[in-house]
Amino acid sequence: MYKLAFLIPHFNHSTKLAKMIEILKKYECDILIVDDASKDEHKDALNQLNVSVLYRQNNGGKGAAFKDGIRHLSRLGFTHVLQIDADMQHDLSVIDEFIKLSKLNPCSLVCGAPKYGNDAPKSRLYGRKITNFWVAINTLNMSIKDAMCGFRIYPVDLTLRVISACRADRMDFDIEILYLLLRSDANVIWMDVKVCYDSDGVSHFRAFRDNLAISKTHAKYFLSLPKYFFKKVMS
Known part of the structure; x- marks a missing residue:
């Protein structure tokens, strides 16, 4: 049986959540917000949304929040989770298409393929191209x-x-979990989704810290590429 829940990692992004939750409730799926130790005013805002909230004691990052969330939803019997970023950068009107595609391919990972407008920072676009190159190689x-x-x-x-x-x-996190799923021969289906960058948007991306972590992730999988290649050839 296919049972889907929305999973939203959250850290100090409550200003747009009310609008997002209003949209998501139309789909009659359970909604789980995993709060990653936000400030009190943001936690107070979550309490007004009438959805399930899992509170983390310490800030660990969106990946840590996702891991707690998917394990929690697994215990509740959910078979699939739709991860949505709390900043509402993604076009939520494609949710229906994503769900239909997932139901037709329940063993596959359905990934958004972003379509950017002129508001997208050039540094982000170049960074993504570099990451996509290394993930493809590795x-x-x-x-x-x-x-x-x-x-x-x-x-x-x-x-x-x-x-x-x-x-x-x-x-x-989004990079490494994809590495792991691809190397375990998971099937991935791509679907276009528009992405917008609001001028008043709040980003938790920290250039030095996060670029260093991403670089280390690519390096780790590059170093293990010969072993992975040998395994693929022998299988």
Whole structure:
């Protein structure tokens, strides 16, 4: 049986959540917000939303929040989770299409392939191109459209099989969990999703810290590429 929940990692982004939750409730799916130790005023705002909230004691990053959330939803019997970033950068009107595609391919990971407008920072675009290149090389998979998009439907069982090996907890999480799933031969389906960058948007991306973590992730999988290549050849 296919049972989907929305999973929203959250850290000090409550200003847009009320609008997001209003949209998500139309789909009659359970909604879980995992609060990553936000400030009190943001926690107070979450209490007004009438959805399930899982509170983390310490800030660990969106990856840490996702891991807690998917394990919690697994215990409740959910088979799939749609991860949505709390900043509302992604076009939520595509949710119906994502869910339909996931139901037709329940064993596959459905990933957003971002379509950017003129408001997208050039540094982000270049950074994503570099990441997509390295993920393609390190997984021997040339079909990678975007390795950083936080809009995905994960099959719960498939994801839990690899998540204990995922050391990334912050902005490098979306990259490493994709590395692990691709190297475990998970099937990935890509679907376009528009992305917008509001002028008043709040970003938790820290250039030095997060770029360093992402670089370390690529290096780790590059160093293990010969072993992975040998395994692929022998299988």
